[in-house]
Amino acid sequence: MSYSKSITSSIRQLGKRLLEWYEANGRHDLPWRQSRDPYRVYISEIMLQQTQVERVRSHYYPAFLAKFPTLSALAKAPLDEVLALWSGLGYYQRARNLHKTALLCPDGLPKSLEELKKLPGIGDYTAAAICSFAYDQPIAVVDTNIKRLLSRLFALSSPTPSKLWHVASQLLHPKRPRDHNLALMDLGALVCTAQNPKCEVCPLAHLCQAEDPLLFGQNKRQKRKETTLHFGISIQDGKLAMVRSQKRLYEGMLLFPPVSPTSEPLVTYRHSYTRYNLTIHLHSLPSPPQNAVWIDIQRLQEYPLASLATKGIALLRQKLVL
Numbered sequence: 001m002s003y004s005k006s007i008t009s010s011i012r013q014l015g016k017r018l019l020e021w022y023e024a025n026g027r028h029d030l031p032w033r034q035s036r037d038p039y040r041v042y043i044s045e046i047m048l049q050q051t052q053v054e055r056v057r058s059h060y061y062p063a064f065l066a067k068f069p070t071l072s073a074l075a076k077a078p079l080d081e082v083l084a085l086w087s088g089l090g091y092y093q094r095a096r097n098l099h100k101t102a103l104l105c106p107d108g109l110p111k112s113l114e115e116l117k118k119l120p121g122i123g124d125y126t127a128a129a130i131c132s133f134a135y136d137q138p139i140a141v142v143d144t145n146i147k148r149l150l151s152r153l154f155a156l157s158s159p160t161p162s163k164l165w166h167v168a169s170q171l172l173h174p175k176r177p178r179d180h181n182l183a184l185m186d187l188g189a190l191v192c193t194a195q196n197p198k199c200e201v202c203p204l205a206h207l208c209q210a211e212d213p214l215l216f217g218q219n220k221r222q223k224r225k226e227t228t229l230h231f232g233i234s235i236q237d238g239k240l241a242m243v244r245s246q247k248r249l250y251e252g253m254l255l256f257p258p259v260s261p262t263s264e265p266l267v268t269y270r271h272s273y274t275r276y277n278l279t280i281h282l283h284s285l286p287s288p289p290q291n292a293v294w295i296d297i298q299r300l301q302e303y304p305l306a307s308l309a310t311k312g313i314a315l316l317r318q319k320l321v322l
């Protein structure tokens with residue numbers, strides 16, 4: 001049986017079973033599923049790109065919306081305030097792109113896939129998610145969970161993004177495309193998991209073509225690079241000297257001033273960030289740099305601090321350096 005015939009013959013059964021499973025088991029209580037507001041959908045999708053659902057749900061999503069309830073409120077805010085609220089989430093380019101998008105369309109997001117993809121930081125997936133979850137358009141969504149699930153379901157080894165999109169589009173339920181996409185996403189996240197798929201409770205097990213699921217849909221893990229960094233600590237009148245990073249990874253965020261090591265460090269710690277495993281040494285720095293930004297140690301939450309810095313400050317406090 002050809003690949004496309006196999007898909008076609010499975011569509012009807014799959015759609016019905018999938019939606020039944022979703023109604024009983026889906027993650028209906030996720031806060032971003034309570035709303036069709038495109039802005040709320042957009043914020044959730046950007047936050048969830050590199051961050052676990054629980055962290056987004058419990059803190060970052062409600063805090064962000066409380067402070068910036070609309071695109072126009074986000075557009076009016078200084079970038080520093082947006083970055084401060086993003087502190088700890090990492091991948092700060094996401095926050096900068098949110099702010100740029102708000103400035104470009106403060107009155108609302110466009111409704112077409114193509115127009116959405118012209119905005120900074122909105123790629124194929126996010127545009128499709130907004131069209132489906134906010135506007136209920138009949139557009140397939142393929143996130144990491146759906147990619148893994150479809151790869152296993154149809155035993156696709158290393159499918160290209162366009163092939164997966166094609167498969168997902170063929171499967172899309174004509175009357176309930178939004179629920180269908182959410183159902184696939186939840187089934188991938190809760191049942192067809194990366195390491196231990198629960199095939200025994202999978203509603204699509206009778207259609208699944210993967211004899212060994214672990215052979216399909218696995219992301220290749222990139223090895224993290226070991227890197228050592230040295231920073232300086234200058235304190236004056238209860239304030240700590242920081243500098244604004246120009247490097248792409250942390251652009252706009254406040255970090256300790258970089259130094260060449262000349263003394264024993266006050267504190268050494270490890271931190272992982274994107275593709276890096278960092279060993280960080282904090283040294284005493286008697287003369288702060290001229291471009292220092294002095295931050296009040298009692299009001300850290302008001303500043304756009306990278307988590308690398310907040311972790312270092314907490315350790316300095318433990319050692320009574322601050």
Ligand code: SF4
Nearest residue numbers: 192199202205208213
């Ligand atoms: S049967 Fe197993 S591998 Fe196949 S889709 Fe279901 S959970 Fe995934």
